[in-house]
Amino acid sequence: MAHTTSLLTAERVSKTFPLSAGGEQTVLETVSLTVAPGEVVALLGRSGSGKSTLLRILAGLIEPSTGIVTRHGVALHGPNPDVAMVFQSFALLPWLTVQENAELGLTARGVPKENAEKEAMYALQMVGLEGFEGAYPKELSGGMRQRVGFARAFVMKPDVLMMDEPFSALDVLTAENLRGEISDLWERGSFPSKSILLVTHNIEEAILLADRIVILGTNPGRIRGEVRVDIARPRDKSGPRFRALVDHVYTVMTNPEAAVEEVPAATAKPTKRFPMLPHARSGGISGLLEIIYDRGGREDLPQLASDLRLEIDDLLPAVDASALLGFASVAEGDVTITDTGKEFATAGIHRSHEIFKEQLLSRVPLTATVLRVLEQKRDGRIGKEFLVDILDEHFSDDEAEKQFQTLIDWGRYAHLFEYDADEERLYLAEPEEDVADRDAQSAAD
């Protein structure tokens, strides 16, 4: 692959951000990637895998901390002139018409008005927006707005068209429709860019569009390996090969240790004292387990996601949390409920809180630590700052806050501790008996 001519290459690129508690947070660790002419590459990863950061480094919007980016073999500094991007939130200027938005990049380059106008009209036709040149973005539906985003990128005739989760802000049907049209354009060979680099967390989308899928792992973001999509276009989503690939990618995505392709997994990470808590709400966890239980205790993840109309970023945190708490096990794209999970899913409210508490204390060491500190302190309280400071040493500010929120949510659900948001203080929950009494009372009522 090193010998194919490359349009865009990242060589051993890393990105770190300083943490406010001192130290650094590594978002991307020694990532190398090449985009060759004529291929569609998808960067697939969960939130926190640094896929958007990698895209922006390749676009020249962010400077890498170490490593270099080259375009046509020349080192890149500053915004990359060979690429155009389609943004998640469209990034249209609401006060410009569709036409003016589409020509924006050309006029900035100094292309004469008539030429820019002609190019923009052509691109707008390509995305099916003829007749809407004079409209303002607010007059358009979400799908049409993103079409303007595509037209604006098309007129640039970029080497690499970058798409940053381009369909994720659209409703399911609109996204499906637009995805299909983009894929058609590419297959017809009239696509206005040489290559496509797509960032997504939608597995089916990646398999539908890409020639190869680069899978990124989290914490820190790194490339775990890549999957070649050797399905002839146009691709049939219900074909056996397609389904098999979807299952395979799901397996890889749900299991951080699984091998991607034949590439061996990265060396096992040392176990951390503070494993990252998946950002799942306790209600979401119990909801998921109840659904799995109702469906017979075992479920195919892609099937579940499509039935529930959920993206993996919405579904996987709850799956991960269930696995972390010992309620479910995940293997080969299937999630299976454990005995504890069954008991949890079927127990009454009070009993389910208790099971949750037991699992939390035995499986998440941090909660046990917090509980011990609370019991040792005479006033039975600790400030939020104390905990966030500890978390800050292991996570970025943002992540530390999320970890804290998750911990609070789980702790509250387990009746382990309470949290006063005004005073930002944790304190021990009132004795369990009271709650049980009240439960019994309300049941009697």
Added chain:
Amino acid sequence: MAEAQRGFGILFKRIERIWNGRLATPVRFSRIPQFGIGLRTESESRPSFHSADLAVGLGTLVLLYVAARVGAESLVKFNPPDVIPTISLDPRNLPNYAARSTLRMFIALGFSTLFTFVYGYAAARSRRAERVLVPLLDILQSVPVLGFLSVTVTLFIALFRGSLLGLEAASIFAIFTGQAWNMTFSFYQSLRTVPTELDEMATLYGLSKWERFTRLELPSSVIGLVWNGMMSFGGGWFFLAASESISVLNRQYTLPGLGSYVASAIAARDLHAVGWAIVTMVILVLLIDQLFWKPLVTIADRYKLELSAGEERRFWVVDLWRAASLPAIFERILGPSLFGLDRMLSHFTRVEPHAERRSTSKTADRVFNVIVSITSIGLLVVAIRFVLSGVGLAEVGHAALLGLATAARVLALLVLSTIVWTPIGVAIGFNPRLARLSQPLVQICASFPANFLFPFATLVFIRFGIHLNWGSMLLMALGAQWYLLFNVIGGAQAVPNDLREMATSIGLRGIRKWRFLIGPGIFGSWVTGAITASGGAWNASIVAEIVSWGHTTLRAAGLGAYIADATSTGDWPRIVLGVGLMSVFVVTLNRIVWKPLYRLAQTRFQLS
């Protein structure tokens, strides 16, 4: 008023429609995106009926004529500073005085806008500049503007020796200092909050600096800028009235204008003249609101960042302008050259695609910080030494006590205004019809200069023997209370309807309703209003703690009166001490009262 507007709008719309039916050949012309500041859209730029043209043409001519005449007056009349222009109390002179005052206001607005762009841009673009400019702006905002008059008047008179221009400049500068800071803050905030993806888009698609400014940054900040400009402009009248006639360094300076007319009327104990001035002022505020601000607000409304489709705001002046063909003709003539200019400016500000990013070194940052700290400490030491060598420590204590008195007045008036206006504001806000009718009224009240009403209050104080120690509180409240009312109405309107229905359905009433629904619901708006009102009250104290009617002068014990006295006698150490102390008071109150309350409102009482 509102009915009339709507009537006009509908009338013009109807005529427009009939006319378009006959002459339906839309004319396309190249619109430069950012210059189409939206007075017209392509579909609307077609030949249209003549009455609108007549109105637009005549209006423009009248405006040009007045501006030229009034402008010439202040330039041509060559008055040495010892010859004070006399003010005639004949009401027939009022239009002329009003025009001169208005011109001052607009010149100051122009400078404020220019300053806003330069200062706001510098603060938002450079990390180092930001570290100095933003705190400085915070301080400038807290400094009592009127206390500066003495400094600026002396400075500008020296600059324009032997001409009235010095006084003009000083007055304009006073208005400017009343307008600029708010607008600058708003612009800076807007620049900092441009959505990331739009910013990335501008970078990646290679927009030149000019294009980035005109296509992205200016449009996304224009709503905040216009609203802040409108509020600041209203506040500016107050400074105008105070700065046109002022005694500085034992000398009385007078500039022909509405403010000095009122001052002369007070000196001559002419209540009729004061009445005429107030009538003129009301008309002026209404005219400027209808012909300038409302159209601007209507146009700015198009620059909403969110993409939700909503009903477009309409306004009769804008409709008239759109209906007329004169502006279209001008635009067609000027269009190509403006387009060329746009391209040229864009070309010269192009961002080099391979520009190496400047690395930011930490040591350089540290050196910069040290230099800034040393400079500010040095300046502070110089000021303190100047004051101490001039008046001594005892005087500082005395002035600080006076400051406490004024602070107590400001807080008391806030409490009283809150007690009086919150229930009224909530009642108005919960009634959509009433709110629609009263909001423009309150807005106009807020921009009416309270110092025009001072003579009446003074007369009442004299008649009933009320000491100004108490009376000044009312005078300060005359201007400040409106901000509170205005914001409370807005806050009450923003309380979601289903929350109110919920309160009704569970039978929340009386104190409990206030405690659980209304209080938390309007808290954020109340804080915003109270911050503005408190700032206004501090400034007003300089003119409210010492008032006169003819030869009778009432005086309150307070820092405002202290500054006013020091200014009129030209006692520099006391001026510096007074102004400095007042700034310290305002900044301290901001830090220990308003900022925490504001944060509380943001984190705890945010609806939605």
